[in-house]
Amino acid sequence: xxxxxxxxxxxxxxxxxxxxxxxxxxxxxxxxxxxxxxxxxxxxxxxxxxxxxxxxxxxxxxxxxxxxxxxxxxxxxxxxxxxxxxxxxxxxxxxxxxxxxxxxxxxxxxxxxxxxxxxxxxxxxxxxxxxxxxxxxxxxxxxxxxxxxxxxxxxxxxxxxxxxxxxxxxxxxxxxxxxxxxxxxxxxxxxxxxxxxxxxxxxxxxxxxxxxxxxx
Amino acid sequence: xxxxxxxxxxxxxxxxxxxxxxxxxxxxxxxxxxxxxxxxxxxxxxxxxxxxxxxxxxxxxxxxxxxxxxxxxxxxxxxxxxxxxxxxxxxxxxxxxxxxxxxxxxxxxxxxxxxxxxxxxxxxxxxxxxxxxxxxxxxxxxxxxxxxxxxxxxxxxxxxxxxxxxxxxxxxxxxxxxxxxxxxxxxxxxxxxxxxxxxxxxxxxxxxxxxxxxxxxxxxxxxxxxxxxxxxxxxxxxxxxxxxxxxxxxxxxxxxxxxxxxxxxxxxxxxxxxxxxxxxxxxxxxxxxxxxxxxxxxxxxxxxxxxxxxxxxxxxxxxxxxxxxxxxxxxxxxxxxxxxxxxxxxxxxxxxxxxxxxxxxxxxxxxxxxxxxxxxxxxxxxxxxxxxxxxxxxxxxxxxxxxxxxxxxxxxxxxxxxxxxxxxxxxxxxxxxxxxxxxxxxxxxxxxxxxxxxxxxxxxxxxxxxxxxxxxxxxxxxxxxxxxxxxxxxxxxxxxxxxxxxxxxxxxxxxxxxxxxxxxxxxxxxxxxxxxxxxxxxxxxxxxxxxxxxxxxxxxxxxxxxxxxxxxxxxxxxxxxxxxxxxxxxxxxxxxxxxxxxxxxxxxxxxxxxxxxxxxxxxxxxxxxxxxxxxxxxxxxxxxxxxxxxxxxxxxxxxxxxxxxxxxxxxxxxxxxxxxxxxxxxxxxxxx
Numbered sequence: 001x002x003x004x005x006x007x008x009x010x011x012x013x014x015x016x017x018x019x020x021x022x023x024x025x026x027x028x029x030x031x032x033x034x035x036x037x038x039x040x041x042x043x044x045x046x047x048x049x050x051x052x053x054x055x056x057x058x059x060x061x062x063x064x065x066x067x068x069x070x071x072x073x074x075x076x077x078x079x080x081x082x083x084x085x086x087x088x089x090x091x092x093x094x095x096x097x098x099x100x101x102x103x104x105x106x107x108x109x110x111x112x113x114x115x116x117x118x119x120x121x122x123x124x125x126x127x128x129x130x131x132x133x134x135x136x137x138x139x140x141x142x143x144x145x146x147x148x149x150x151x152x153x154x155x156x157x158x159x160x161x162x163x164x165x166x167x168x169x170x171x172x173x174x175x176x177x178x179x180x181x182x183x184x185x186x187x188x189x190x191x192x193x194x195x196x197x198x199x200x201x202x203x204x205x206x207x208x209x210x211x212x213x214x215x216x
Numbered sequence: 217x218x219x220x221x222x223x224x225x226x227x228x229x230x231x232x233x234x235x236x237x238x239x240x241x242x243x244x245x246x247x248x249x250x251x252x253x254x255x256x257x258x259x260x261x262x263x264x265x266x267x268x269x270x271x272x273x274x275x276x277x278x279x280x281x282x283x284x285x286x287x288x289x290x291x292x293x294x295x296x297x298x299x300x301x302x303x304x305x306x307x308x309x310x311x312x313x314x315x316x317x318x319x320x321x322x323x324x325x326x327x328x329x330x331x332x333x334x335x336x337x338x339x340x341x342x343x344x345x346x347x348x349x350x351x352x353x354x355x356x357x358x359x360x361x362x363x364x365x366x367x368x369x370x371x372x373x374x375x376x377x378x379x380x381x382x383x384x385x386x387x388x389x390x391x392x393x394x395x396x397x398x399x400x401x402x403x404x405x406x407x408x409x410x411x412x413x414x415x416x417x418x419x420x421x422x423x424x425x426x427x428x429x430x431x432x433x434x435x436x437x438x439x440x441x442x443x444x445x446x447x448x449x450x451x452x453x454x455x456x457x458x459x460x461x462x463x464x465x466x467x468x469x470x471x472x473x474x475x476x477x478x479x480x481x482x483x484x485x486x487x488x489x490x491x492x493x494x495x496x497x498x499x500x501x502x503x504x505x506x507x508x509x510x511x512x513x514x515x516x517x518x519x520x521x522x523x524x525x526x527x528x529x530x531x532x533x534x535x536x537x538x539x540x541x542x543x544x545x546x547x548x549x550x551x552x553x554x555x556x557x558x559x560x561x562x563x564x565x566x567x568x569x570x571x572x573x574x575x576x577x578x579x580x581x582x583x584x585x586x587x588x589x590x591x592x593x594x595x596x597x598x599x600x601x602x603x604x605x606x607x608x609x610x611x612x613x614x615x616x617x618x619x620x621x622x623x624x625x626x627x628x629x630x631x632x633x634x635x636x637x638x639x640x641x642x643x644x645x646x647x648x649x650x651x652x653x654x655x656x657x658x659x660x661x662x663x664x665x666x667x668x669x670x671x672x673x674x675x676x677x678x679x680x681x682x683x684x685x686x687x688x689x690x691x692x693x694x695x696x697x698x699x700x701x702x703x704x705x706x707x708x709x710x711x712x713x714x715x716x717x718x719x720x721x722x723x724x725x726x727x728x729x730x731x732x733x734x735x736x737x738x739x740x741x742x743x744x745x746x747x748x749x750x751x752x753x754x755x756x757x758x759x760x761x762x763x764x765x766x767x768x769x770x771x772x773x774x775x776x777x778x779x780x781x782x783x784x785x786x787x788x789x790x791x792x793x794x795x796x797x798x799x800x801x802x803x804x805x806x807x808x809x810x811x812x813x814x815x816x817x818x819x820x821x822x823x824x825x826x827x828x829x830x831x832x833x834x835x836x837x838x839x840x841x842x843x844x845x846x847x848x849x850x851x852x853x854x855x856x857x858x859x860x861x862x863x864x865x866x867x868x869x870x871x872x873x874x875x876x877x878x879x880x881x882x883x884x885x886x887x888x889x890x891x892x893x894x895x896x897x898x899x900x901x902x903x904x
Binding site: 036064077078079080082083086087 | 396
């Protein structure tokens with residue numbers, strides 16, 4: 001399990017302010033809670049912070065000053081925000097690279113070759129171990145637990161996007177594309193629709209003339 | 217009441233009790249780490265496992281509600297094995313540093329490992345190490361020892377009202393921390409040391425000083441504020457090494473303010489340990505005989521009305537009684553125990569005491585605080601207000617303050633205004649809070665020395681009393697008029713009549729040459745520079761502070777730790793402290809000094825023993841002969857005298873500028889000096 005230490009010296013910005021896009025999101029979030037229970041909005045607000053940091057600095061993380069801003073906005077003690085932000089590993093409490101590569105190494109993915117995905121990530125980015133950021137500052141590699149997409153194992157989650165059914169070469173291809181500034185379409189990287197069988201449907205083939213379920 | 221059976225023993229406990237409370241009622245000791253009876257239930261240490269009839273596995277008794285007819289088993293093989301397993305888990309990461317741990321000998325983990333620990337560990341892995349945290353100059357952390365019971369988090373959040381501690385990260389990596397490098401901002405932070413069941417939070421000033429089994433324990437009373445916190449002095453040899461609170465649910469529960477706890481290193485510094493006399497403008501060592509004869513010679517031919525005496529804030533009732541008797545034999549009625557110039561109508565005791573009582577706060581349902589910051593003036597009492605505030609739930613205990621707009625009281629309080637005009641508006645019913653008070657069953661008004669030390673103090677006290685009567689706070693069953701004192705000696709002084717007699721001078725009147733001879737009994741907290749240049753000053757006290765610096769003769773007296781004494785707290789509760797250590801050098805018990813001098817002066821006081829003196833006190837005021845304080849109401853709503861000065865509109869000012877440096881002993885304490893530098897000075901600078 002990865003550890004969440006606080007940010008290294010010098011990384012912490014001196015101030016944080018929500019931008020207009022974040023303010024819009026916050027208005028929507030806080031509308032869901034009664035005013036005296038607005039502390040319930042701490043998780044989505046932290047997520048808003050992380051997104052905004054990603055937009056503004058290219059590193060989606062939550063500095064402590066931002067936690068203080070969230071605490072003030074929700075009228076809760078700062079320590080209660082620190083507790084939440086450090087509890088959930090999806091919140092980054094130290095700076096990360098522009099792309100957050102999250103390799104699932106839980107049983108299904110591991111059986112389907114997550115070791116190759118990990119190796120490919122390391123080879124393509126020069127990262128040596130989980131938790132590190134590449135020298136060019138583009139990538140941070142993290143080991144995560146089951147992402148709930150076992151039918152498409154192995155998975156690499158890049159920021160919020162799932163890239164599925166990977167192997168070593170396709171992972172390297174994906175990372176090269178990211179380096180070029182492209183953002184390939186998320187989803188299976190093989191001939192497959194979502195988690196339907198590879199190479200087309202295998203059952204109910206007689207119904208092929210009918211409109212398939214679940215596809216627009 | 218619910219009937220349950222504990223190990224075959226039938227007991228009755230109130231509905232809603234937990235299994236652990238039922239076991240305690242049955243006299244069964246249940247081991248625990250996270251459970252603390254004054255904190256919320258966390259249920260995370262699992263040490264209190266018991267078996268319950270019908271249950272298939274052991275349950276954590278601290279959080280398990282009892283039911284009628286339930287059978288609880290506290291000592292079965294399953295329970296023992298379960299507790300042993302919990303203990304083994306706790307010890308996986310707990311270091312084996314008991315020999316160098318300050319908690320050693322009084323450690324819950326150590327004690328319970330004795331009962332449930334294995335003789336060896338089955339783990340070969342490295343133990344977890346955790347970086348220590350900075351929590352300020354009072355609480356030392358060794359976080360590797362932490363077993364994450366979260367008592368400290370719950371204490372700071374619930375009791376102290378400063379939610380600054382928390383658990384960050386998770387699982388194996390969970391750490392108790394304040395996350396930021398900042399001292400805890402609580403006047404009750406020392407209690408963290410007591411509630412920590414292991415050696416993770418220990419006393420910084422007491423670090424590596426002594427082992428708990430070396431200490432001699434003496435019951436005493438804290439005199440750093442007027443709450444009368446019950447304490448135990450832990451002494452070794454000639455020195456008190458630490459002070460810890462003693463449980464008294466009526467007064468302090470089991471808390472103690474930081475000043476009362478950490479002032480202890482001021483006990484041996486700057487002490488007056490021999491008599492001194494001023495010769496040619498310089499203080500020279502003297503013998504008791506010389507000192508006494510110098511005073512007696514100087515007193516000769518001085519008429520009584522030119523002699524005065526001022527008693528300080530930490531005096532015991534015995535010495536004040538002796539001082540008053542001495543002044544009477546000298547023919548003087550110039551005596552005062554009110555260094556701060558506070559005004560009271562002393563004709564009735566309930567005009568100057570905290571009549572609702574500290575436990576009464578828990579029965580109150582509306583509170584008005586006038587001219588006081590209880591958090592600084594009486595931190596332990598403030599914790600009681602917060603307790604009531606939390607117990608009442610959202611909006612259940614409305615609190616309003618007049619004065620002190622910038623102070624964080626640790627509970628939600630509406631600041632109505634800054635001065636007495638707000639009080640008048642409230643009385644006129646112009647503010648909505650007037651209705652809140654009126655509709656309350658047990659409304660409380662607390663008036664403090666931010667109001668009473670003003671020239672118009674007595675008029676404000678009368679206004680508060682009138683308001684209390686008007687809102688129905690003074691009835692036969694409830695007395696909602698409360699004076700919150702800041703000086704430990706004050707109520708006893710007023711009870712014994714240490715106020716100027718007819719034609720007598722008060723403190724201000726004795727200054728600027730108002731008297732020729734001035735006897736200061738531990739009095740340092742007034743404008744000593746305003747004592748007239750010709751006035752002959754006798755300072756009787758324990759610390760070389762403002763009073764001693766001005767003195768012509770110094771008589772070395774004793775600290776509260778060094779004498780048996782009687783103290784009356786702000787409620788009017790008479791409590792006894794015992795002698796923990798002997799005074800240093802030639803210092804003597806204060807009443808004995810006065811008694812001995814009276815003989816030299818040829819006006820011998822009529823008591824030779826403490827018992828005789830106490831009998832004299834009981835004659836002077838019967839409260840000193842009464843064993844217990846009882847809650848009272850009154851049907852006599854006659855208001856106190858308003859005094860000669862009418863109410864002005866000036867805003868109330870705080871009486872305490874620096875919580876850590878309010879009297880001579882804490883000014884001699886390096887720990888208090890450090891605290892002042894860390895907590896008070898940055899705040900003052902920030903305000904400027």
